[in-house]
Amino acid sequence: xxxxxxxxxxxxxxxxxxxxxxxxxxxxxxxxxxxxxxxxxxxxxxxxxxxxxxxxxxxxxxxxxxxxxxxxxxxxxxxxxxxxxxxxxxxxxxxxxxxxxxxxxxxxxxxxxxxxxxxxxxxxxxxxxxxxxxxxxxxxxxxxxxxxxxxxxxxxxxxxxxxxxxxxxxxxxxxxxxxxxxxxxxxxxxxxxxxxxxxxxxxxxxxxxxxxxxxxxxxxxxxxxxxxxxxxxxxxxxxxxxxxxxxxxxxxxxxxxxxxxxxxxxxxxxxxxxxxxxxxxxxxxxxxxxxxxxxxxxxxxxxxxxxxxxxxxxxxxxxxxxxxxxxxxxxxxxxxxxxxxxxxxxxxxxxxxxxxxxxxxxxxxx
Amino acid sequence: xxxxxxxxxxxxxxxxxxxxxxxxxxxxxxxxxxxxxxxxxxxxxxxxxxxxxxxxxxxxxxxxxxxxxxxxxxxxxxxxxxxxxxxxxxxxxxxxxxxxxxxxxxxxxxxxxxxxxxxxxxxxx
Numbered sequence: 001x002x003x004x005x006x007x008x009x010x011x012x013x014x015x016x017x018x019x020x021x022x023x024x025x026x027x028x029x030x031x032x033x034x035x036x037x038x039x040x041x042x043x044x045x046x047x048x049x050x051x052x053x054x055x056x057x058x059x060x061x062x063x064x065x066x067x068x069x070x071x072x073x074x075x076x077x078x079x080x081x082x083x084x085x086x087x088x089x090x091x092x093x094x095x096x097x098x099x100x101x102x103x104x105x106x107x108x109x110x111x112x113x114x115x116x117x118x119x120x121x122x123x124x125x126x127x128x129x130x131x132x133x134x135x136x137x138x139x140x141x142x143x144x145x146x147x148x149x150x151x152x153x154x155x156x157x158x159x160x161x162x163x164x165x166x167x168x169x170x171x172x173x174x175x176x177x178x179x180x181x182x183x184x185x186x187x188x189x190x191x192x193x194x195x196x197x198x199x200x201x202x203x204x205x206x207x208x209x210x211x212x213x214x215x216x217x218x219x220x221x222x223x224x225x226x227x228x229x230x231x232x233x234x235x236x237x238x239x240x241x242x243x244x245x246x247x248x249x250x251x252x253x254x255x256x257x258x259x260x261x262x263x264x265x266x267x268x269x270x271x272x273x274x275x276x277x278x279x280x281x282x283x284x285x286x287x288x289x290x291x292x293x294x295x296x297x298x299x300x301x302x303x304x305x306x307x308x309x310x311x312x313x314x315x316x317x318x319x320x321x322x323x324x325x326x327x328x329x330x331x332x333x334x335x336x337x338x339x340x341x342x343x344x345x346x347x348x349x350x351x352x353x354x355x356x357x358x359x360x361x362x363x364x365x366x
Numbered sequence: 367x368x369x370x371x372x373x374x375x376x377x378x379x380x381x382x383x384x385x386x387x388x389x390x391x392x393x394x395x396x397x398x399x400x401x402x403x404x405x406x407x408x409x410x411x412x413x414x415x416x417x418x419x420x421x422x423x424x425x426x427x428x429x430x431x432x433x434x435x436x437x438x439x440x441x442x443x444x445x446x447x448x449x450x451x452x453x454x455x456x457x458x459x460x461x462x463x464x465x466x467x468x469x470x471x472x473x474x475x476x477x478x479x480x481x482x483x484x485x486x487x488x489x490x491x
Contacts, residue, residue, distance in 0.1 A: 224460070225460075305482060306481045306482065306484075307481065307482065307483060307484025308484055309479070309484055309485065309486075310484075311484055312484075317481060318481075324377065324460070324461070326376075326377070326458070326460060326461040326462045327460050327461070333478065333479075334478065334479050334480070334481050335479050336479055336481075336484075337481075348477075349476050349477050349478070349479070350380060350474070350476065350477070351380060351382075351423075351424055351472075351474025351475065351476075351477065352474075352477070352486075353367060353382075353420070353424065353472060353474060354369070354380075354382055354472075354474065358369050358371060358373070358382070359371055361371070361373065362373060362374055362375055363372050363373065363374045364374035364375075364464050364465070365374065365375055365376075366375070366376045366377075366437075366461045366462040366463070366464050
């Protein structure tokens with residue numbers, strides 16, 4: 001029996017070592033470059049054995065998300081899977097036949113790798129690619145297994161499944177599995193990305209390399225929110241315009257544009273992009289030492305198609321800049337251009353029932 | 367409504383403490399305070415409280431004890447098998463959970479302004 005007194009400072013200090021081992025080589029690309037197909041196949045086979053499956057499944061591995069979707073259709077969409085099903089069944093027989101030679105097995109593996117050549121034919125009538133969740137075989141598996149390993153080894157616990165979980169822990173990282181779709185005879189696997197960039201909030205990158213990087217695909221994230229490729233493509237080709245920003249309805253994408261510009265060019269770059277002037281800036285001190293910097297911006301130009309809250313047309317575009325305390329994202333909220341005091345402006349955005357005499361003061365902000 | 371001046375927010379969802387329950391309120395079943403069909407995210411209060419409707423965008427809650435305001439995903443809620451009656455913390459979507467003190471609170475959503483129309487609009491999630 002262990003209790004809290006066993007959780008010493010020495011043990012606590014080791015958590016970061018386990019965490020680093022869990023993800024560092026994944027994030028920096030080492031894991032991807034050292035990967036071999038057999039690592040993934042061995043891991044899957046071990047899981048099937050743990051599940052008391054008699055046969056080994058055929059393992060098909062996709063290198064990126066686009067490829068996974070195509071493989072899913074090649075294997076499971078009736079419109080495309082006639083030939084691939086024959087190949088899978090053939091290979092399944094070979095790899096599970098005790099009389100198969102190593103050459104037979106090696107040749108059958110080549111057939112699986114050659115399936116990649118058929119992906120280019122898959123274009124129409126696609127079905128939605130699915131994944132199964134299995135806690136020892138997903139992108140999170142390494143984390144669960146890391147905590148198991150930490151608790152078992154550091155607290156010196158004996159467990160009947162220790163040996164099996166040790167094997168999974170030792171092999172999960174190099175198996176490089178992000179997601180998988182499990183069938184009796186076949187498993188479709190999506191590999192982990194080549195490289196991952198994060199900040200304390202989540203996936204995050206403001207360069208054009210992407211936050212989740214595959215060989216032929218990149219996904220952009222800013223402060224943990226998915227941002228469409230067009231934002232980065234336009235920004236880095238210097239074709240992103242103020243009109244693009246105005247036309248975008250999604251607040252998270254707008255916030256992404258603001259952060260992208262701010263982190264690359266600073267506040268000056270942002271104001272230039274918006275062709276705006278800073279009307280007012282105040283630091284508001286709330287409870288629990290939380291303070292918030294709010295800025296009111298307004299364009300220098302006036303636009304005939306804009307209206308203020310009094311119904312006047314031909315007015316400036318104005319924004320209230322606020323930071324989300326949880327995500328760190330900077331939001332520019334459209335506001336009425338008549339304001340000159342940012343605090344009054346922030347009060348005005350509260351629900352109608354809250355009059356301006358009620359102080360703008362948060363006991364808690366998340 | 368008689369506001370005490372105590373307030374808190376979780377993203378766009380804002381809580382303002384009031385001294386007593388206004389008369390004539392319609393008590394409703396507990397529901398999400400705000401939800402996005404697009405992302406599957408929601409803001410919802412979990413715990414022992416009564417919920418009243420003010421209008422289609424605001425509520426009053428009478429918290430009998432400390433409750434938890436979660437911003438999470440419907441998928442996480444389903445897998446966690448937690449009901450709105452249990453003051454439990456769910457895995458967050460974007461915003462950290464907030465602890466809502468015992469008492470009566472008005473809940474509203476931060477308003478947006480449409481510069482093309484010149485009036486305030488309901489927030490789009």
